[in-house]
Structures are given as structure tokens and as C-alpha cells.
Amino acid sequence: MNRLANSASPYLLQHAHNPVDWYPWGPEALQKARDENKLILVSIGYSACHWCHVMEHESFEDEKVAAVMNEYFVCIKVDREERPDVDQIYMSAIQLMTGRGGWPLNCICLPDQRPIYGGTYFRKNDWVSLLFNLADFYKQKPDEAEDYAVKLTEGIRQYESVQFIETQSEYSRKDLTDILNNWERYFDKKEGGMGSSPKFPMPNNWQFLMRYAHLMEDESVAKQVKLTLHKMAFGGIYDHIGGGFARYSVDGRWHVPHFEKMLYDNAQLVSLYSEASVWQHDPLYFQIIDETINFIKRELTSPDGGFYSALDADSEGVEGKFYTFTKDEIEAILGEDADLFCIYYHVTDDGNWEEENTNVFFRNESDLQLAEKLGLTINELTSKINPSRDKVLEARSKRVRPGLDYKILTSWNGLMLKGLCEAYRAFNKPEYLELALQNAGFIMDNMISLGGRLIRIYNDKDTSVSGNSWKGAFLDDYANLADALIALYEVTFDEQWLHTAKKLTDQSIAHYYDAGKGIFFYTADDDEQLIARKSEIMDSVTPASNSVMANNLKKLGLLFDNEGYLDISAQLLRNVAPQMAKYGSSYSNWCMLLLNEIFGTNEVAITGEQAEQKRIELEKTYIPNKIMLGGKKGSLPLLQDKFAATTRIFICKDKTCGLPSENIEEALKQIWN
Numbered sequence: 001m002n003r004l005a006n007s008a009s010p011y012l013l014q015h016a017h018n019p020v021d022w023y024p025w026g027p028e029a030l031q032k033a034r035d036e037n038k039l040i041l042v043s044i045g046y047s048a049c050h051w052c053h054v055m056e057h058e059s060f061e062d063e064k065v066a067a068v069m070n071e072y073f074v075c076i077k078v079d080r081e082e083r084p085d086v087d088q089i090y091m092s093a094i095q096l097m098t099g100r101g102g103w104p105l106n107c108i109c110l111p112d113q114r115p116i117y118g119g120t121y122f123r124k125n126d127w128v129s130l131l132f133n134l135a136d137f138y139k140q141k142p143d144e145a146e147d148y149a150v151k152l153t154e155g156i157r158q159y160e161s162v163q164f165i166e167t168q169s170e171y172s173r174k175d176l177t178d179i180l181n182n183w184e185r186y187f188d189k190k191e192g193g194m195g196s197s198p199k200f201p202m203p204n205n206w207q208f209l210m211r212y213a214h215l216m217e218d219e220s221v222a223k224q225v226k227l228t229l230h231k232m233a234f235g236g237i238y239d240h241i242g243g244g245f246a247r248y249s250v251d252g253r254w255h256v257p258h259f260e261k262m263l264y265d266n267a268q269l270v271s272l273y274s275e276a277s278v279w280q281h282d283p284l285y286f287q288i289i290d291e292t293i294n295f296i297k298r299e300l301t302s303p304d305g306g307f308y309s310a311l312d313a314d315s316e317g318v319e320g321k322f323y324t325f326t327k328d329e330i331e332a333i334l335g336e337d338a339d340l341f342c343i344y345y346h347v348t349d350d351g352n353w354e355e356e357n358t359n360v361f362f363r364n365e366s367d368l369q370l371a372e373k374l375g376l377t378i379n380e381l382t383s384k385i386n387p388s389r390d391k392v393l394e395a396r397s398k399r400v401r402p403g404l405d406y407k408i409l410t411s412w413n414g415l416m417l418k419g420l421c422e423a424y425r426a427f428n429k430p431e432y433l434e435l436a437l438q439n440a441g442f443i444m445d446n447m448i449s450l451g452g453r454l455i456r457i458y459n460d461k462d463t464s465v466s467g468n469s470w471k472g473a474f475l476d477d478y479a480n481l482a483d484a485l486i487a488l489y490e491v492t493f494d495e496q497w498l499h500t501a502k503k504l505t506d507q508s509i510a511h512y513y514d515a516g517k518g519i520f521f522y523t524a525d526d527d528e529q530l531i532a533r534k535s536e537i538m539d540s541v542t543p544a545s546n547s548v549m550a551n552n553l554k555k556l557g558l559l560f561d562n563e564g565y566l567d568i569s570a571q572l573l574r575n576v577a578p579q580m581a582k583y584g585s586s587y588s589n590w591c592m593l594l595l596n597e598i599f600g601t602n603e604v605a606i607t608g609e610q611a612e613q614k615r616i617e618l619e620k621t622y623i624p625n626k627i628m629l630g631g632k633k634g635s636l637p638l639l640q641d642k643f644a645a646t647t648r649i650f651i652c653k654d655k656t657c658g659l660p661s662e663n664i665e666e667a668l669k670q671i672w673n
Contacts, residue, residue: 003028008457009079010405011047015056019066022077025086033074033111039138040113041073041131044080044087044105047405048247048260048310050319051121052104058124068128072135073108080105081309081409082457084474085523088534092159093152094118108134113531114149115156157532162575164518169574171597175581176212179591180221183584188252192228194585197252201232201245203268204543208588208595210272210279211624215599229276232269233288236353236360239323240345241393242299243291245269246313255362256353259313259320259402263300263412264542266292267307270419274426279622284366289423296416297435302408305435305442306458307416312403322402325392326357333395334388340381341388344370408458410447410473413439414480415542421487425619433491440488440497443481452503453511454478475522475536478508479548486555493611493631502556508549509568518571520546537576538586546572547589554593555627558603561637573597599625600653602671605638606630608647617664618649623671 003023004016015022023029025042033040043060045052059065069075080087080103090107093115094100100120107118117134138145186194193199206225213222232238235254237246244266246257270292277285300308315322327349331338345361346352352359365373371381420436423429446458454473485501488494511524522536522545536544550572557565573593580587580594604626606614611630618628629636633643638657642650648660651670661667 004077008407009047009082010403010407011045011052011079011081012077014047014053014403015060015077018056018060019063019070020060020075021066021070022075025076025078025083029074029076030113036074037111038074039072039116039134040109040111041069041075042078042086042090042105042107042109042115043075044078044090044107045103046080046310047403048262048312049103050258050260050313051102053314055104055121055127059122059127062124065124065128068131072131074111079407081405081407084476085527085530085534088522088536089156089530089532090115090118092156092532092534094120096152096155096159110138110145110149114153116145116149116152153531156534159534160537161535162519162537162579164516165574165578167574168570169577171577171594173216173598175577175594176216176591176598178581179584179587180212180218182581184221184224186585187224189224189227191253192224192231193252193254195252198248198250198258199237199252199254200248200541201237201265201269202541202585202588203265203272204539205585205588207272207275208591210276211592211595214279214622214624215595225276226280226282229273229282230284233273233284234363236362238288239295240361240363241323241389241396243293243295244299245292256360257320259323261295261311263296263307263309263409264415266296266300267412267415267419268542270296270416271422274419274422275622275624277426278619286427289427290429293420293423293432293435299404301435302406302442304446305438306408306446307413307439308404309407309409309412310405311401312405315400315402320355320358320360322396322399324353324355324358324360326351326359328357329395330359330392333391337384337388340374340384341392343374344381344385410443410454410456410458410477411480413443413447414477414482414484417443417484418480418487421484421491425487425491428616428619436488440485444500447481452507454481454504454507472524472527474524475508475512475520475545475549476542478504478512479545479552482508482552482556483548486552486559490628491615493615493629493634495631495635498556498559498636501552502560505549505552505556505565513568518568518575520549520572539589540586543589546576547587547593551589551593554596554601558601558627559629559636559638569593596625602626603638603652604628604630604667605642605650605652605657606647607634607639607642607650608632608644610647614647614649614664618667621664621668626671 001016002021004012007013007024078086090105091101093107094105102120104121107115109115206228209221210225213225231254237249237254237257244261247260247262247265248258250256250258270289273285273289313319327347330347334341347359351357367378367381371378417436417439420432424432447455454477456473456477482501482504485497489498512520519535522534537546538544539547550569553565553569576590580590607630609632646662648662649667650660651658651667658670
């Protein structure tokens with residue numbers, strides 16, 4: 001076993017038996033490179049990454065390949081989810097060098113960590129040849145290597161940066177239409193989503209577009225959002241047997257997934273479909289939400305209420321083996337009910353994807369459409385399909401399971417906590433709130449230090465001498481958790497959650513905010529200093545930590561009447577706004593803040609004994625640009641002098657409140673007028 005054997009990370013432990021002399025990222029490896037003047041080989045991935053496993057099997061398990069790596073390099077393995085700060089730097093380098101990125105990420109660096117070459121997956125022969133060439137290049141031409149490292153490192157420091165803009169912008173609806181005019185060109189109007197393949201769910205994109213369609217009354221955008229939500233729900237990217245979504249689809253029609261299932265995707269998709277349910281009241285959305293939450297409870301929830309990170313794409317060394325079936329297997333499980341099941345999920349003798357005779361379940365038609373085609377009622381159809389699904393799930397549960405990444409990350413738990421709050425907001429199911437409160441309690445007990453700073457990783461399987469290999473937190477941990485706690489307050493009116501969100505935000509400003517640049521750094525001022533201190537600005541498969549902070553600060557500024565928070569939020573948006581029209585998909589969470597700046601934020605205060613009942617009733621109406629506050633009592637500035645013998649609803653905007661209403665209809669008139 002190599003030096004990874006004492007790691008807490010499941011990904012690093014997967015490589016602990018490699019003949020490569022792997023080090024975890026840390027002082028020992030970095031000092032060795034300096035002392036021996038050796039190039040550093042930084043290899044970054046995550047436990048559920050299929051191509052990471054492929055490269056490990058082909059190259060890192062090979063004795064001859066390992067001998068080359070050990071001879072010429074100090075080899076460092078990094079779990080990108082444990083050390084996203086390291087990943088950010090070398091991903092920026094790869095994107096600058098090649099124009100693309102992904103994992104596994106392999107970067108060759110000078111002994112002082114500055115990169116000179118990199119890429120993603122390499123075939124074994126190409127990898128060995130590259131290693132020999134780079135080792136020789138560094139030996140023969142060290143000055144050229146130094147010159148290239150200087151230029152590339154400067155590029156990394158400038159990559160994903162913004163200019164400080166001092167003058168307050170006046171935003172208008174034209175800013176929004178300019179963003180959409182460019183964005184709409186990428187819509188796939190047949191299969192939903194954007195572009196061709198691969199296709200990622202990108203929940204934050206569709207959340208903004210849904211809000212845009214509603215507030216701007218744009219039916220064409222609304223149509224695209226509804227198409228995308230239906231296509232994803234019907235496609236093979238969704239696990240029709242066990243619930244939950246895979247990370248992405250390898251094709252353009254959402255059929256064949258890359259089978260890893262990530263907490264962050266499913267958390268955000270619960271939020272997206274929950275909000276869409278209030279927007280459109282489509283029963284399909286509730287089915288997707290409920291099944292996905294049940295999947296999270298069953299397969300990604302720790303005994304004490306934390307949420308695990310991911311399930312692997314592979315089992316028994318084969319991608320997707322756990323999730324796919326032959327028609328013969330379905331017939332053996334279901335007997336006479338197999339024919340209808342195979343029609344419903346497009347199961348064929350030959351199979352419906354690249355593996356011979358193997359099927360990925362997907363749908364093309366609604367229950368109503370298929371029932372009519374088959375001459376059945378909807379009840380007759382679903383009364384046969386639902387028990388069949390349960391039988392297939394039971395049979396599947398006896399298979400060798402995909403690997404579980406049991407890390408519990410504060411950032412991703414924040415996303416899931418918010419998703420549960422949004423689901424409870426939409427459907428008022430007590431079990432959603434119970435799971436949310438259980439998770440919030442776990443986070444309060446385990447992820448916040450005595451000094452009020454966050455811990456990024458909780459790992460109940462950590463048996464290493466030193467404990468978790470990385471205990472610090474990054475900006476996304478603070479941002480996503482604070483966002484979730486604001487959401488938890490809005491569905492409980494329990495101010496403890498809001499005050500904790502405020503404390504976390506104050507810690508973020510103290511340790512991450514650069515007032516001179518008007519932006520938050522991703523790492524704290526007392527973290528390990530890498531070759532660059534980066535900021536996360538562009539939204540991707542998860543919202544950028546700066547965009548989440550900007551939205552949080554806007555909400556908290558209104559809730560606590562804190563002008564300092566509002567000023568920072570406004571500064572962040574000013575700095576980013578000039579970039580947004582070029583590629584809206586990369587700024588979708590910023591776009592939601594822009595929507596609120598243009599349309600205003602409705603501050604809905606409900607006070608009195610029946611506050612919870614009135615909140616539930618009001619949540620049935622889609623109002624994307626609102627914050628909720630109130631309860632039977634409260635200390636927030638906006639709630640002062642608003643408690644009386646009756647339950648009342650106040651609609652406030654721009655520091656002005658309308659007359660109190662005692663019924664929902666009157667309150668809604670104030671919002672719509």
C-alpha cells in the first residue's frame with residue numbers, strides 16, 4: 001500500500017494499492033519535489049468518475065507505467081471534492097492550454113507547483129510517451145519550462161476574474177432580453193436542454209429561465225422549460241426504478257446516462273421540479289420529486305442525518321451494470337406482466353444501447369397517451385406498472401451495488417437541505433421537513449466549529465491518525481449552507497436558522513471578501529496559499545459561490561435591514577453584469593439576482609396565530625421574486641409593530657409596506673398591482 005492508505009477520501013483509498021508511489025496533496029510531497037528538483041504530477045478525480053477508473057486500470061495499476069511515474073515525478077493524488085481549490089487552479093491551466101477540461105485531470109508541474117502541461121484522460125501508451133518527453137524536456141530545457149510556467153501561471157491568476165465597477169448601473173428589461181437573445185440560439189427545441197451531446201441537467205439554468213418566462217410573460221421560453229423538464233423526467237438519465245438522476249446523458253435525447261449519481265445534481269433537481277410544480281401543477285413533477293427524495297433517504301443518507309456525496313457509475317467493473325437489464329431478465333422477474341412493462345420502458349430483445357441485449361429504461365409518452373394507445377384507463381395502466389417497478393427494484397437491490405462515496409460535504413448538504421425545503425414549500429409533506437430538520441441538526445452538531453467556522457468534510461469512516469485530511473471550508477460551503485438556512489427559515493419561521501445564516505455570512509465577509517476588488521475569494525485568508533488565490537464567478541453544474549453569496553446578501557440585507565449586505569450584493573452584480581449577455585448559461589444564478597433587481601423583491605410578512613396556515617395557502621401561488629417572513633412572534637426589523645389579535649399579511653417592497661390583509665386574495669392583489 002502507498003501513502004494514500006491513511007486517507008479519509010474514498011477516491012484516494014481507491015488508489016491506495018496502486019504501484020504508483022502516490023502522495024496526498026500536502027507538505028511532504030511538495031517538499032520532496034523541491035528537495036529533489038523533480039516535476040510534480042498532479043492527478044485529480046473523484047470516486048464516481050468512470051474515466052478515472054479506466055485510467056487507473058490501464059495505467060496506474062500497471063507496474064511498468066508506475067515505474068516511469070515514480071522515477072521522474074513526485075506523484076500526487078487529489079480528490080476534487082475534498083480539495084476543490086487545488087482542482088480550480090489546475091482545471092484553469094488545462095482549459096487555458098487545451099480549451100476544454102474534465103476528469104481525470106492530469107497536470108505536470110514544476111517543483112514549485114506551477115503547471116507546464118496537462119490534459120484529461122490519456123491512453124496508456126500515449127501517457128508513457130508523454131511522461132518521458134516531459135521529463136526530458138525539463139532536463140534539457142529548464143529555462144523554456146520556466147518561461148512557459150510564468151506565462152501559464154499569470155493566465156491562471158487572470159482566468160475567471162472581473163473588473164471592479166464603481167458606478168451603479170441602471171438595469172432594465174432590455175438587459176434580460178439581451179441575455180436571452182444569445183441564449184435561445186442554443187436551445188434544443190426537439191429534445192429539450194441545450195446543444196447536442198453530452199447533455200447536463202443544469203438545474204440553475206432552467207430555474208432562471210422558468211422565472212424569466214413567468215415574469216417576462218415569454219411563452220416560447222416557458223415552452224422550452226416545460227419541454228426540458230419532461231424530456232429529462234422521461235429519459236434514461238432518470239432512474240425510473242429507484243428514483244434520482246445520473247450526472248449527464250451521453251447523447252442528445254437524455255437516453256443513455258453516464259451512470260454516476262451525484263448528491264449536488266439531485267439536490268438542485270429537487271429544488272427545480274419543486275418550484276416548477278408551483279408554476280405548472282404538473283403531477284409528473286411531484287412523482288419525480290418524491291421518488292428522488294426517497295432515493296436520497298434510501299441510498300445517500302447517513303444514520304445521523306448527513307447526506308453522502310455520490311454513487312459510482314460502475315459495479316463489478318462495468319459501467320451501468322447495476323441499472324440495466326436484458327429483456328430475458330425482466331421476463332424472469334415479472335412473468336406475464338413483463339410485456340406491458342417492456343412497452344412502457346422500451347425494453348427490447350436486442351437492447352436499446354451499445355451493450356448487446358442490454359436496456360436503459362426510458363419513456364416517450366405520458367400515462368394518458370400510452371393508456372389510450374393500449375385501450376386502457378390510466379388506473380389500469382399504473383396499477384400494473386407500479387407493482388412491476390417495485391419488483392424490479394427488489395430484484396436490482398440484490399445485485400452488487402455501485403461504490404458509495406461516503407464523504408459528507410457541507411456545501412452539497414446545503415444544496416440538499418434547500419431542496420427539501422423547496423419540496424416542503426411546494427407540497428407541505430411533513431416528512432420532507434422532518435428530513436430537512438434532521439439534516440440541519442446534523443450540520444449544526446458536526447459541521448460548525450466552536451469558533452463559528454465551518455468544516456468542509458465529515459467522514460464517519462475516517463480512521464486515519466490525523467483525522468480528515470482537509471478540515472477547512474471554502475466559500476461554497478458558507479454560501480450554500482447559508483442559502484439553505486434562509487430557505488429553512490422561510491418554511492418554519494424559526495429565526496434560529498436565519499441568525500445562523502447571518503453568522504456564516506459574516507464569517508464569509510471577514511475571511512473571503514476582498515472589498516478592493518468587490519469579489520469573494522474561494523479560499524479563506526488563513527488557508528494554505530497556493531500558486532493563485534482564485535474566485536469562483538461563473539455558474540456551472542452548481543451555482544458559483546459568488547453568485548450564491550450575492551443572492552444571500554440581498555435576502556439577508558432585506559430581512560435584517562442591513563445596508564452593508566445590500567451594498568456588497570450590488571457591487572458583486574455590478575462587477576459581473578457586463579459579462580452576462582455573452583453567455584447567459586454561465587451566469588444563470590446571477591441572472592436571477594438581476595431579475596429581482598428589475599422586478600423588485602416582494603417581502604411577504606405573515607404575523608399571528610394562523611401564520612403557518614396562511615403561509616401554506618400563499619405558497620400555492622407562484623411568486624418567484626419574494627421572500628417570506630413572520631410567525632406567531634418575531635424580532636426581525638420588518639416584523640416590528642406588525643403583530644395584532646388577528647393574523648395579517650403585509651406586502652412590502654422598496655421599504656414601503658401596503659395595508660395589512662387578512663386573506664390571501666387581497667394580499668396577492670397588492671403583489672400583482
